Amino acid sequence: MKSAIEFKVNGERRQLEVEPWITLVEVLREILHLTGTKEGCGEGDCGMCIVLVDGRPVNSCLMLAVDVDGREVLTIEGLAEGGRLHPLQESFVERGAVQCGFCTSGMILSAKALLEEDSGAGEEEIKRGLSGVLCRCGSYKKIIEAVQEAGEKMKEKGRR
Amino acid sequence: MKLHYVGKSVPRVDGLEKVTGGAIYSVDVVLPGMLYGAVLRSPVAHGRMVRVDVAEAWKVAGVRAVVTGQDFPHTFGNMIKDQPFLALDRVRYVGEPVVAVAAETELAAQEAVGKVRVEYEKLPAVFDPREAVAKSAPLIHEHLEEYFHLPRYEIVPGTNICVIRTYSLGDIEQGLAEADEIFEDEYHAHAVAHTPMEPHAAVAQYFPPAEEFTLWSSTDRPHTMAKELAAALGTSLHKVRFISTYTGGGFGGKATMVAEGMAVALARFTKGRPVKVVLSREEELTASQTRVGAYLQLTTGVKRDGTITARKAEMIWDSGAYASWAPEVAFRGALQIIGPYRVPNLELRSRLVYTNKEISGPYRGFGTTQVTWACEVHTDGIAEKLGIDPLEIRLKNGYVEGDSYINGQILRGVGMMETLQRASRAIGWGEAKPSPGGSKRRGKGIAVTIKPTATPTESYCFIKVSDDGSVAILSSAVEVGCGQKTVLAQMAADTIGVPLASISVPQSDTHVTPYDLGVCSSRITYHMGNAVRMAGMEVRKKILKFAGEILEADPESLNLSEGKIFQKGAQEASLSLKELLAKKIGGRGGPILVAEGHYTPIGSPLLAALPGREGMSSIFWMFATHAAEVEVDTDTGMVKVLRVAAAHDVGKAIHPVMCEQQIEGSVIMGLSNTLFEEFKMENGRILNDTLADYKVASTMDTPEIVSIIVETEHPEAPFGAKGVGEPAAAPTAPAIANAIFDAIGVRFKELPITPEKVLSALRAKTKNGA
């Protein structure tokens, strides 16, 4: 009944045996103990569980773990490289885009994918790109500003 | 003393954890041997439990405990002890916990819950509090008088009225007789869901030999909840321990035991294995807590020039099936209905009423958002009928420094006028209205709120300094997102004279961090801030005394700044704090200093009032004005909030960006409550129990927000700081409604103001030949 899956998480290769009804968010949080990814509704409505699979944001609560076989997953824990924060992480702290922090992972990863597709993304594009991540603390204004600032930094460094 | 941190928007101390996925919330807690809980909830709004059959549930592989109300017959409630952990023989709302299951996996627990069979005999139910008030209404709590309740609340046994409060001032008949015009209207502020992104969740562990419970919870008031739990179990506080995690949003909904109660009931029977209970989003929306819905009838007498002479108010608050924290909402709301205005004659009645619905409680204020809704739409209506500018009527009647509150308390730190002036200026009040053309109409509206803080309440803290100069603030102020830890660290750093980076603010643990009422009532910056300042000053004094010994100088001539000791007039530091402590303790090692801070407003001259009425005083008052500009599409009814200028009197902004976060965040939440959020009910059941259908604002709904921080003087506030978290949420709804009136001439008195309601009102208006 269990399927063998092999995939990369934050650059590390992992091999697991999972039942087909287990979702990616359950694998990340409960088997790999990467609790930076949250689950706020389990139904794709809130965006707390968003991770990047092959660079694209997906609601990991609606992805069966068996479908991550052969793919690469990036969670919030994998964003900082060599101890250096990603420009998004820096800007989120500096611009006051973090309050309770529960949506921060979903917001940052969604923004990363957005900026990598369009580093010059303006306010409207950012609003649309982040429309699937809810923030009840209402940090949207500062989140948008932080994403814009990070976009500038990323352009300058020529980073992707 | 020079301020290095207070007043500056330093990087928040929990920022790094939160952007790297390292912050632990109650949903993230994992312990060895941990089991997972699931709850069977009543599908019936009101019924007697005829039979509970758990046999099939036990057969599911992995099940370790199945607990019913018979197994765990405790009730809880800090204000009125009326709520069973698990239904005993009766259910009173759809969603009430009936049976709890703990199993090796959450899936097994959920499957086992699906196998429990309960037979209910339905009882007549009542859903509208206005009906529940009637003598003929089905009685939800027949033995109300048998419950423990705080003497503060007057109950009405034999009815569904669990709290009644009346208040009179002056002579209402005279006041109304003096009026040139009398305006009467009814407003409805609806129940909304707090909708924190982190659902209610808790882990509980029971140690059978000593009958001790340990909980990991993201409640925002751990000591208060520990007390509630201990009282419910009939045990002592030293046997109940709450370890706090970060809170993923509270907004007032995490005051009451939701997941905690379930985890405790299960842990009691799992032979020492911890049990984690996480609410699904459906449970979060339907079976946790909502804002207290309220029907507010206002009758106000005014002179032709807009001066208010009298106000009568009849308030009915919807408690839901159990009282929980709603008694305080109805109690405070009773007076807050006056608004931030001088009103010499009052007759107020506030009743909290049981209904067979989800339990309600505080929501960014104890009734503040609801009474502000009513009061400010009402004030606008009065202005309209008198032909007075809505801004002018508020400037005329609003409080100024030195005014007396209704109990005679002299108001200090009153920034109301400045908030009105700056918010209205920022929105371009009075400027010619643009005509966007087509079906769009623009309008501007304004609203103002006043908010007290719970008085008197106490805060304690410890500050300890280790031998290398590391400082720890031991406080039970939970970090719910507002930046509690950061402001306390800032205040400690500038009080003691050490770098911010040397300070840690560990998580609250009720066995370790001393008593604090809780993160509520916008009270932490002021109360805990004062406690931290007091402890900090003692720490500083002790350090300078050591320095005086080591340097053979008068401590009065020494200064501690950024962790360095300076002699008077010297540019260079004599030695660092670390060096000082090393010299002081020699090679012994270990923590060297502990100081206690205890702040209470009791005895403060600021609370002085007419004899016997000090109970109504507040140690500080907060004021906020929101001015909104909206655009209404008259073809579709959709309301777009273009801009909100939000001005807040915070006393002093310890961290300006975090004040803006509260202001901006509340504008979003307020906008969301006003335009999108509502429960669709059918026979007491909430139909829209997912975020797909309980709509909250996203980035797409974000208006332009202008945050304006107004600073006023307050003689006892730490560095002058008051609070901001709750008042922020109140004026948005009426500001938007008043702007909609300005745009299309339709005055809404109920919430939410959906596109459908707007379109319907516009059609009716056209039909009536307006």
Next chain:
Amino acid sequence: MKRIKPFTYFAPATVSEAVGVLAKEGVGAYPLAGGTDLLVRMKRGDLAPGALVNLKRIAGLDGIVKESGGLRIGALATIRAVELSSVVRASHPVLVEAAGLLGSPSIRNLGTLGGNIGRASPASDMAPSLIVLRGRIGIEGVEGKREVAVEEFFKGPGETVLSSGEMITSIYVPEMQEGSGAAYMKIGRLEGMDCALAGVAGYLALGAKGREVREVGLAVAACAPMPLRVKRAEEVLRSGDLTEERLQETARVVAEEVTPISDMRGSGWYRREVVGILAYRVLAKAWQLAAGDGGGR
């Protein structure tokens, strides 16, 4: 959070394997594409399939290719792939527009076009555009292959003409005509992501003078038991030169022709009111695009 209950799992490597399993398992087996709808319903307990047939191991079902004067989109192409496809943008930009209004970016990265159509929600955001573009659905089953016009594919809420043992493999849309334009708009309860309370797709192909209507397509979402082609309204458009008045009349007939229900999202009254408004706005935009103003193909 709600956990998914166990099921028997199939991951066929070919279409014929997949339809074989579906036929054999019968009504107890559900095909799994993106999962954004199926898994939600399973978690809520609305569905408890004994078996799930994961279609995503089948190669070659996610392509977006030009084909004999039209476009063939594989059933497993994600909504996001459609949204970002330069091929689709070049030939059928209304599909890019509709895709961009569905859910959120992360949902669009999971949800598939075939899944959206196969779910047959009356509020499907993709169906109205596919209907007005005269789209055809490629179906394969144990009995062989067939094609069904999108507008004939839906039988009722959640019901399609697919029989047990059949699956959608692709959606074909013929090339848009010279001098044509198409648009899709929807209204929800707020600006953010929402299930449509009403959605309208309109397609206009105009003659050389820019006023004679050579071809028209008008379809609505969320205002009938299925995505509905509003033929009576189309007749109004066909009946003469395009004018402002004709547009308004058409919008009026759309509002009359639909049969919206009242549910917890909105009332039938409101849906009827706004579908007319949307129809007008969509046609105005399609007209503008067809006449070559502001872009178009």
